[in-house]
Amino acid sequence: MEKFQDIYQRAAQRKGSAAMLQQLLVAPQNAKQLIALADDAWLEEFTRKIFQSGFYWSVINSKWSGFREVFWDFSVAKLLMMPPDMLELKATDERIVRNFKKVQTIPENAYMIHEVAADHGSFSQFIADWPSDDIIGLWGYLKKHGARLGGNTGPYALRALGKDTFLLSRDVESYLRAHKIIDGGLQTKKSLASAQHFFNELQQQSGLSLQELSLLVAYSVGDNRVGIQTTQA
Structure with a gap:
């Protein structure tokens, strides 16, 4: 080596x-900077990377203001209260890339973030506390407990928001x-x-x-x- x-x-x-x-x-980013992030930011970045997978990133980025409008700025609290029929309606909105399977990951990952936050104070705290010498363990956690966060999707989202990986x-x-x-x-x-x-x-x-x-x-x-x-x- x-x-x-x-x-x-x-x-x-x-x-x-x-x-x-x-x-x-x-x-x-350092731990203090990570902890300061709102949990909603993680849901947004997970969603962005999920949609960027298999698409030109420029296409997704050009529509991102529409995504934010449709999904309430990725408010975890609001999305957890969203009924299934509303999700189906939002999945057909022309302001976003209309891929229902990927849209389904939004409430699923919102729930994962909510559950982690309940145990650790916040999802950002959980991310900040994870040791870098086992970063693949965090990748594995996101893959197992999140939706479509396996492969490079989860790691790229972590990198985008500043987690050392x-x-x-x-x-x-x-x-x-x-x-x-x-x-x-x-x-x-x-x-x-x-x-x-x-x-x-x-x-x-x-x-x-x-x-x-x-x-x-x-x-x-x-x-x-x-x-x-x-x-x-």
Whole structure:
């Protein structure tokens, strides 16, 4: 397994310099910032990522104001009181992308968030408290207890709102396979555990967040677009 410094030096060379690379390594939110998020924000981001899956993200983003109007700004409290026939009506609203199976996830994930909040004070508190050295455990929780939050959907939503997580993007997956860290299905327990172990090792060597390390790995092997910032790696 490569050491942190090897990966860092290659990424810095590909991006032009260590200074340029540092500008691209965006840190996640801290626990205090995460706890300050309203639980409704998590439902909104889960829904956004569910709808973005299989669609052009630009299409979903262009309709997002409509989604917010139709679903009461993703108010968990309001959505929990919504009767089934109203959900069916909202699923046909032209202001949103009309995909009933994905629309069904909104009240289902609202219920999951509500249940977690009842046990932990808030869903944001629950997310903030989850240890980064077992982030795949949080992925698994969202997959098991949420609706359509498996695969990369849950992790991308976590990243979007600032929870420290690595992502199994194409570049990261390519690196992990090239270095024999994973060799089977990407979402198997063995592959996920191996990826977590790899990033935990890098974190111990560097002191950086999983997010920064995930970006670093991607920049060390992916398309070399110098100066373009992204947090989706």
